[in-house]
Amino acid sequence: MTWRVALVGIVALAVAAGPWVTRVQAAGEIFIPLLVYRTGPYAPNGIPIANGAIDYFTLVNERDGGVNGVKIAFEECEDQYDTKQGVECYERLKTKNPVLVNPYSTGITYQLIPKAPVDKVVVHSMGYGMTATADGRWFPWVFNFPMTYWSQASAFVKYVAAQEGGMDKLKGKKIAHIYHNSPYGKEANPTLEELARRHAFELTLLAVDHPGQEQKATWLQIRRLNPDWIYISGWGVMNQVAIKEAAAIGFKMDRVVGNWWTGTEVDVIPAGDAAKGYKSMNFNAPGAGFKVHQDINKFLYDKGKGAGRRDGIGEVLYNRMVVNAMLNVEAIRTAMTKHGNKPLTGEQVRWGFENLNLTEKRLEELGMKGMMRPLRVTCENHEGNGQAFVQQWDGKKWNVVSDWIEPIREVVRPKLEAAAVDEAKKLGYTMRDCAKEK
Amino acid sequence: MSDLLYMVLVAPFKDMAGAPAFLVEVLIGGVFAGLMYSLVALGFVLIYKASGVFNFAQGVMVLFAALTLVGLLERGAPVVVALALTVAVMVGLAYAIERVVLRPLVNQPQIILFMATIGLNFFLEGFGEMAWGANVKKLDIGIPDRSFIVRGVQINELELTAAVTAAVLVTLLALFFQTTRIGRALRAVADDHEAALSIGIPLKTIWVVVWSVAGVVAIVAGLMWGAKSGVQFSLSLIALKALPVLILGGFESVPGAIVGGLIIGVGEKLGEVYWGPLVGGAIENWFAYVLALAFLLVRPQGLFGEKIIERV
Numbered sequence: 165m166t167w168r169v170a171l172v173g174i175v176a177l178a179v180a181a182g183p184w185v186t187r188v189q190a191a192g193e194i195f196i197p198l199l200v201y202r203t204g205p206y207a208p209n210g211i212p213i214a215n216g217a218i219d220y221f222t223l224v225n226e227r228d229g230g231v232n233g234v235k236i237a238f239e240e241c242e243d244q245y246d247t248k249q250g251v252e253c254y255e256r257l258k259t260k261n262p263v264l265v266n267p268y269s270t271g272i273t274y275q276l277i278p279k280a281p282v283d284k285v286v287v288h289s290m291g292y293g294m295t296a297t298a299d300g301r302w303f304p305w306v307f308n309f310p311m312t313y314w315s316q317a318s319a320f321v322k323y324v325a326a327q328e329g330g331m332d333k334l335k336g337k338k339i340a341h342i343y344h345n346s347p348y349g350k351e352a353n354p355t356l357e358e359l360a361r362r363h364a365f366e367l368t369l370l371a372v373d374h375p376g377q378e379q380k381a382t383w384l385q386i387r388r389l390n391p392d393w394i395y396i397s398g399w400g401v402m403n404q405v406a407i408k409e410a411a412a413i414g415f416k417m418d419r420v421v422g423n424w425w426t427g428t429e430v431d432v433i434p435a436g437d438a439a440k441g442y443k444s445m446n447f448n449a450p451g452a453g454f455k456v457h458q459d460i461n462k463f464l465y466d467k468g469k470g471a472g473r474r475d476g477i478g479e480v481l482y483n484r485m486v487v488n489a490m491l492n493v494e495a496i497r498t499a500m501t502k503h504g505n506k507p508l509t510g511e512q513v514r515w516g517f518e519n520l521n522l523t524e525k526r527l528e529e530l531g532m533k534g535m536m537r538p539l540r541v542t543c544e545n546h547e548g549n550g551q552a553f554v555q556q557w558d559g560k561k562w563n564v565v566s567d568w569i570e571p572i573r574e575v576v577r578p579k580l581e582a583a584a585v586d587e588a589k590k591l592g593y594t595m596r597d598c599a600k601e602k
Numbered sequence: 603m604s605d606l607l608y609m610v611l612v613a614p615f616k617d618m619a620g621a622p623a624f625l626v627e628v629l630i631g632g633v634f635a636g637l638m639y640s641l642v643a644l645g646f647v648l649i650y651k652a653s654g655v656f657n658f659a660q661g662v663m664v665l666f667a668a669l670t671l672v673g674l675l676e677r678g679a680p681v682v683v684a685l686a687l688t689v690a691v692m693v694g695l696a697y698a699i700e701r702v703v704l705r706p707l708v709n710q711p712q713i714i715l716f717m718a719t720i721g722l723n724f725f726l727e728g729f730g731e732m733a734w735g736a737n738v739k740k741l742d743i744g745i746p747d748r749s750f751i752v753r754g755v756q757i758n759e760l761e762l763t764a765a766v767t768a769a770v771l772v773t774l775l776a777l778f779f780q781t782t783r784i785g786r787a788l789r790a791v792a793d794d795h796e797a798a799l800s801i802g803i804p805l806k807t808i809w810v811v812v813w814s815v816a817g818v819v820a821i822v823a824g825l826m827w828g829a830k831s832g833v834q835f836s837l838s839l840i841a842l843k844a845l846p847v848l849i850l851g852g853f854e855s856v857p858g859a860i861v862g863g864l865i866i867g868v869g870e871k872l873g874e875v876y877w878g879p880l881v882g883g884a885i886e887n888w889f890a891y892v893l894a895l896a897f898l899l900v901r902p903q904g905l906f907g908e909k910i911i912e913r914v
Contacts, residue, residue, distance in 0.1 A: 202736065203727075203728075203731060203736065203835075204835060205834070205835045205836035205838075205839060206836075207731070207736035207835055208736060208737050208738045208834055208835075211736060211737070345883075345884040369882075369883070370883055371882060371883040371884035372884060373884045373886070373887040375836045375839050377827070377830075377831055377836060377837075377839065377840060377843070378635060378638075378843060378886075380631045380632075380634075380635050380871060381628075381631070381870070381871050381874035381875050381878070381886055382874075382883075384624075384627060384628055384631055384871070384875055385875060387624075387627070387756065388621070388624055400836060401831050401832075401834060401836040404738060404831050404832045404834075405830065405831045408747070408830065408831070411747075412747060412748070412749050412758050412760070413749060413756060414749060430737065430738040430832075433738055433739075433740050433832060434738060434740050434741075434831060434832025436740060436742065438747070
């Protein structure tokens with residue numbers, strides 16, 4: 165009987181211990197909920213994501229005493245990358261008056277989009293979520309800067325064209341898009357289809373069901389099709405298996421390009437040397453050589469306050485979430501220029517997001533020059549003016565192998581605006597006049 | 603309408619006839635994938651045979667075995683030592699499960715035992731993560747992963763190795779069940795717990811043995827799937843791929859797990875490659891279940907399951 169009592173005691177303690185990382189909110193602070201997935205099948209991606217965000221928020225608190233003196237409080241809620249659990253987390257943490265939320269999942273983002281204007285909480289889906297929400301006239305509360313999936317897909321096509329010798333050389337080329345069979349995975353398809361029509365390349369769409377552990381049928385079709393280029397929109401184990409399968413059939417790895425969620429360290433590890441040459445899109449530079457990393461080491465890890473392992477600093481997803489957290493902080497800072505250095509409301513922070521202007525100079529001050537492109541967000545354009553680049557795995561690390569690539573905005577933006585009308589109508593929204601908000 | 607019928611009933615077969623080498627490649631891919639599913643299904647079958655329990659935790663056992671093995675390898679253990687230690691861990695786990703989970707629940711309804719394996723599933727998942735971490739780990743025990751071409755048909759060495767391993771494992775298990783004393787005792791327990799006890803068959807020992815064997819099967823499955831995708835928590839989801847195999851092959855038959863795996867593997871690959879494009883692809887997951895359910899209409903007990911006749 166004694167061991168049963170002990171077991172019950174241990175379980176009770178574990179439950180009472182609550183979330184992993186919490187910086188308890190005090191009066192005079194800004195609260196940001198963290199919907200994380202440190203457990204479950206997507207944990208290898210979720211851990212660096214959570215650590216990057218926490219490290220940057222903690223750095224701002226430790227090094228700068230907060231954002232203009234206002235500290236950031238945050239609390240993790242584990243959702244296992246499950247949409248239902250993510251929404252539950254949001255609802256639970258909503259009671260703490262958050263000003264913004266980063267869903268870290270396209271599925272969760274879709275669920276939070278209708279809640280944002282009601283709850284007055286900004287949704288920042290950085291490089292994921294619903295592309296149509298980039299039209300700020302229809303979706304004032306949702307931001308997806310610095311780029312959307314559609315812009316990314318167009319940048320990929322531009323990269324392929326550059327490798328082939330020009331946009332006119334795309335004609336007759338075969339491109340296969342292997343995608344996670346989910347709203348996320350399908351996001352790039354309309355853009356790729358439009359560009360295939362315009363530039364006369366042959367596009368083949370191949371869906372892979374969750375979780376993507378078995379992809380033999382997909383790669384048999386690739387074998388038969390023998391495309392010139394492969395673009396992958398995957399997540400979790402789908403990425404590792406896809407890269408291994410590509411290598412196993414002897415496909416040229418430097419012609420396999422993942423999207424920016426298909427190009428992390430964990431994606432290439434299982435394939436070992438066979439992954440050498442594999443490429444992916446990105447919008448934040450990899451590596452731990454930036455000034456911000458020195459600060460993270462000095463103010464956090466040297467003092468035992470880091471969220472994760474020191475050797476995780478500089479990983480692709482870690483850096484992405486450092487950038488994500490920095491953009492959150494800079495939006496809050498922008499809002500403070502109008503509303504003062506005090507805890508702000510969601511409405512005030514929304515204004516900060518919409519007027520964010522991150523210059524090269526500011527990036528240098530933040531120790532992040534070269535880590536991302538300068539960014540300007542407007543009332544109309546919640547995607548901003550971001551650009552992407554291509555990185556390549558050399559067996560040990562990611563190397564940047566292209567210049568910054570401007571998306572094909574003349575194709576993406578009209579489609580995006582049309583989609584925004586459709587999506588907004590479903591929600592009963594009306595278009596606002598941005599001219600009146602300046 | 604006639605176009606649709608042509609696309610469904612004629613075009614795929616013309617496609618097959620037009621590219622026979624590719625068809626062979628699809629079939630081989632299906633056979634290899636099916637054997638990989640069988641490896642997982644075997645673990646379910648063993649435990650169901652011995653105790654009538656559907657072991658919800660079988661997928662996590664595969665993950666736990668692979669995590670233990672790769673964890674030991676990462677700490678510098680030679681492959682043979684790491685394998686031996688992993689076997690020891692899985693036998694220890696079997697003993698602990700019998701002592702802590704099964705023994706207190708003897709004579710309880712099957713659903714209670716099933717619920718207990720759900721609890722075991724979450725415990726092993728959490729414990730495994732705590733002990734070995736959640737990162738993706740490369741599993742390299744020297745199995746080659748290149749492809750070679752035979753008469754225009756590409757064959758992957760890793761998949762070939764997995765297929766041979768599965769075949770050997772099934773042969774050994776069949777011999778174990780048919781020819782050894784423990785194997786016969788196990789079959790007796792599967793037929794009737796109380797009758798087996800009345801003639802002196804030690805139920806507790808049998809349970810430990812069968813969970814240990816299921817643990818060893820989990821190691822082999824973990825090795826093969828781990829080499830394919832890296833060792834990570836989604837390995838536990840491969841149980842989903844074993845379910846249609848079990849529905850088709852029957853929960854109590856080792857040969858059923860193999861034949862079921864082959865039919866599911868080949869069926870889903872043919873379905874995905876030749877009929878999938880008609881509906882936008884990604885049909886193989888649910889197509890496997892459709893295939894299994896279609897078989898159930900004809901043989902409700904599965905291909906090799908025992909037909910249960912009860913007096914009412």
